[in-house]
Amino acid sequence: MTMTLTNTGLIDLSDTTVREANATLQAATEGAFTLANPGGKHALACGLQHPVSVTIKGHTGYYAGGMNKLAEITIEGNAGTGLAENIMSGVVRVTGDASQSAGATGHGGLVVIEGNASARCGISMKGVDIVVGGNVGHMSAFMAQAGNLVVLGDAGPDLGDSIYEAQIFVRGSVDRLGTDCIEKEMRPEHIALVAQLMDRAGLYADPAEFRRYGSARQLYHFKIDNAGAY
Amino acid sequence: MTDQSNPPGGTPRTTPVKSATFDDYTLSEIRRAAATGIYDIRGGGAKRPLPHLDDLLFLGASMSRYPLEGYREKCETEVVIGARHAAKPIVLKTPITIAGMSFGSLSAQAKEALGRGANAAGTSTTTGDGGMTPEEREHSNKLVYQLLPSRYGMNPDDLRKADAIEVVVGQGAKPGGGGMLLGQKINERVAAMRTLPQGIDQRSACRHPDWTGPDDLEIKIAELREITGWQVPIYIKVGASRPYYDVALAVKAGADAVVLDGMQGGTAATQNVFIEHVGIPTLAAIRPAVQALKDLGMHRTVQLIVSGGIRNGADVAKALALGADAVSIGTAALVALGDNDPKWEDDYRAMGTTAGAYDDWHEGNDPAGITTQNPALASRLDPVAAGRRLANYLGVMTLELQTIARACGKSHVLNLEPEDLVALTVESAAMAGVPLAGTSWIPGQS
Numbered sequence A: 001m002t003m004t005l006t007n008t009g010l011i012d013l014s015d016t017t018v019r020e021a022n023a024t025l026q027a028a029t030e031g032a033f034t035l036a037n038p039g040g041k042h043a044l045a046c047g048l049q050h051p052v053s054v055t056i057k058g059h060t061g062y063y064a065g066g067m068n069k070l071a072e073i074t075i076e077g078n079a080g081t082g083l084a085e086n087i088m089s090g091v092v093r094v095t096g097d098a099s100q101s102a103g104a105t106g107h108g109g110l111v112v113i114e115g116n117a118s119a120r121c122g123i124s125m126k127g128v129d130i131v132v133g134g135n136v137g138h139m140s141a142f143m144a145q146a147g148n149l150v151v152l153g154d155a156g157p158d159l160g161d162s163i164y165e166a167q168i169f170v171r172g173s174v175d176r177l178g179t180d181c182i183e184k185e186m187r188p189e190h191i192a193l194v195a196q197l198m199d200r201a202g203l204y205a206d207p208a209e210f211r212r213y214g215s216a217r218q219l220y221h222f223k224i225d226n227a228g229a230y
Numbered sequence B: 001m002t003d004q005s006n007p008p009g010g011t012p013r014t015t016p017v018k019s020a021t022f023d024d025y026t027l028s029e030i031r032r033a034a035a036t037g038i039y040d041i042r043g044g045g046a047k048r049p050l051p052h053l054d055d056l057l058f059l060g061a062s063m064s065r066y067p068l069e070g071y072r073e074k075c076e077t078e079v080v081i082g083a084r085h086a087a088k089p090i091v092l093k094t095p096i097t098i099a100g101m102s103f104g105s106l107s108a109q110a111k112e113a114l115g116r117g118a119n120a121a122g123t124s125t126t127t128g129d130g131g132m133t134p135e136e137r138e139h140s141n142k143l144v145y146q147l148l149p150s151r152y153g154m155n156p157d158d159l160r161k162a163d164a165i166e167v168v169v170g171q172g173a174k175p176g177g178g179g180m181l182l183g184q185k186i187n188e189r190v191a192a193m194r195t196l197p198q199g200i201d202q203r204s205a206c207r208h209p210d211w212t213g214p215d216d217l218e219i220k221i222a223e224l225r226e227i228t229g230w231q232v233p234i235y236i237k238v239g240a241s242r243p244y245y246d247v248a249l250a251v252k253a254g255a256d257a258v259v260l261d262g263m264q265g266g267t268a269a270t271q272n273v274f275i276e277h278v279g280i281p282t283l284a285a286i287r288p289a290v291q292a293l294k295d296l297g298m299h300r301t302v303q304l305i306v307s308g309g310i311r312n313g314a315d316v317a318k319a320l321a322l323g324a325d326a327v328s329i330g331t332a333a334l335v336a337l338g339d340n341d342p343k344w345e346d347d348y349r350a351m352g353t354t355a356g357a358y359d360d361w362h363e364g365n366d367p368a369g370i371t372t373q374n375p376a377l378a379s380r381l382d383p384v385a386a387g388r389r390l391a392n393y394l395g396v397m398t399l400e401l402q403t404i405a406r407a408c409g410k411s412h413v414l415n416l417e418p419e420d421l422v423a424l425t426v427e428s429a430a431m432a433g434v435p436l437a438g439t440s441w442i443p444g445q446s
Ligand SMILES: Cc1cc2nc3c(=O)[nH]c(=O)nc-3n(C[C@H](O)[C@H](O)[C@H](O)COP(=O)(O)O)c2cc1C
Pocket: B043, B044, B045, B099, B100, B101, B102, B105, B106, B127, B128, B129, B130, B146, B168, B170, B171, B172, B237, B261, B264, B265, B266, B267, B268, B307, B308, B309, B310, B328, B329, B330, B331, B332, B361, B371
C-alpha cells in the first residue's frame, strides 16, 4: 500500500466489531491507537503490517498481535493462547501473563511478556526473540528452530525438547530439560546478548546470572541408536 | 501328466509352497529390518489391494432415464469452492484440483509444471509443507496456501497472496503423522525457506503449535480470516479416519471446504507401516463425510474435496456421485509430469527398482527430475512440456467425467448421485451405501 493513512485515535470495542477495529488498524500506515474494552476478544490487532503503535487497555483472547509486522503492540493486561503467533517483526508486549504458545513459530521481532508465560512458550520459534519477566511453562521452546528465549524466572519441565538452533537463557531453575536439549557454556558474547535483549524488552536482571541451553544436535539424523530418546 | 520334479519310482513330492502370510515381500522386509535396524521409509500411498472406486459401476440411462447427446448437449463442469464465508470463492473450470505437495519434496521445475498444467485446465494448485515459492505463485492462477503444523515458511505476505488457505490437520497416507523430509533434499534453498540447518533429517510436527481441538481451530480460522480480510476461502484437510465426526467438526470450526484424503493418498515420505496400516480407504470415507454435511444442512454449502487414489474420469465421476464436490490429485499428477516413466528404466534398475515401483522419493534421486533437489536431475524436467502433459491429462479426465455424466443424463457433473451407482462386491456396497449389482441389497441398510 502506498497511500499514507493516519487515523490516530481511540477504538472502543464495546461498540466496534473486531473486524472494523482490525480493518482500521491494518489500513493505518502510521499513528498511535488505543483499543478500549477488549473484553478478552480474539484475534485483536492481528495481521498489522505498518509501523503503527497500538495499546490495548485490558485482557485479550487468542492470537492477539498474530503475524505482526512492524507494529508495536502493548497489551495492558493478560493475553490468551497464541500471543503474537508467527510474528515477523515489530514488538508485541504484555504487561501481565500470557497463556499457551506465546510467540509460537515467530520468525522475527520481539515478544515481551512482563509476567509469566504458560506452556509451549516459543514453540517452533523461527527467529523471534522472546523475553519473559517471570516463569515459562512446560515444553517451552519445543522444536525451536531459531531466535532467543530469555526467561528471567524459572522454566517448567521439558524445556527445549527437540530444539534446533534456537538459544534459551534461563536465570532461575529448569525443572527438566527436554530431549536433545543441553546446557551450554555462557560465554561473554552470550552475556552481552542477554543484556541487549533485556534492554530492548525493558526488563532487567544481572545477565551473568543466566544459564544457556541449546541443541545437542544428536537427533538431526535418523539413527537407530536414538530410538530410545523419544 | 507326469510330475517332472518327482523321480521315477520314488515317493511323489508336493510342490514347494510359500506362505501367504510370510510371502516374499514380508520375508525380504524382515531381513531388511534385521540388517538395518530402521523402519522402511518411502513415498507414495498404500500399495496393497483395497476396496476402491473400481468396485463401483454406473448404471447409465435406459428406459427410465434419458441420456444426453455426447458432444452436443452441454454437460457443465464448473464448481465453486468456498462461498460459505469468503468474498472471493474459487471458481474451478473442472472439479479436479492439484493437491498440496511441497517445494522441497518436489523440484522447482515440478512445482512450475503443476502450475502451468493447472492453469491451462482452469483449476487450482496447492503449496505444501515448506512455504510458497515465488515461482509457484507466478505460475499458478489459483493457488491454495497450506497452513501446516510445522509452519515452515509461513508468513502473512504469502498468506495475503493466496487464493485460498488450507489448514492441514492430516493426510490420508499418515493420519496422525507429520511431514518428513530427509537430509538429501534439505539443500540450501529448502533449508533457508524452512529455517533449518542444511542436510538434517527433518521431521515436522504433527500437532499445530497454537491450537488443540475444534474449538480452538474455530478461533484460529477467525484469526486467518481477520488477517486476510474475509476474502479467501479456508479449507480444512483431514486424513480419512473418522470422516463423519471430522467433517462435522470441520464445519463447526468454520471451514468453507473440507479436503478428505483417503489412505491411498500419496505422501513425499513416511514410514511404510504408517502408509499401509493407518486410516481408511477413500471409498469408505466419502459417504460418512457427505452424511455429516447433510445432517448439518451443509452439503453443497461447505464443499467436499476428495483425494486418495484418483486416477481417471471414472474415479472422479464416482466420487462426485457419492456426494463430493471436487477431487484432488497428487500421485496421478506426478505421473502425468513423468514420474516412474519407463524411459528412465536404466536409472531405476541402477537403484534396485523398476519403473512403476519407484517410491524412494525421500532419497532425492528421482531420474525424472520431479521428487528431487538435485539440480542435474531436476533440469531433466522441462516445466513447459510437463505442464502441457498435465493439462492434456486433466482434459482427458474431464472428458471422461462428462462422458459418464451424459450417459447418466446429467447436465452438470454435480448432478451425479448415488442412485446412478451399483457395487461389484459386498464390501464396496456396504462402504459406498449403494446396492450390490443386480440386487436391491445395500448391506447394513436394507
Ligand atoms: C510428493 C508428495 C508431496 C506431498 N506433500 C504434501 C504436503 O506438503 N502437504 C499435504 O497436505 N499433503 C501432501 N501430500 C499429499 C497430497 O496433498 C494428497 O493428499 C495426496 O497426494 C492425494 O492422493 P493421491 O496421491 O493418490 O492423488 C503430498 C503427496 C505427494 C505425492
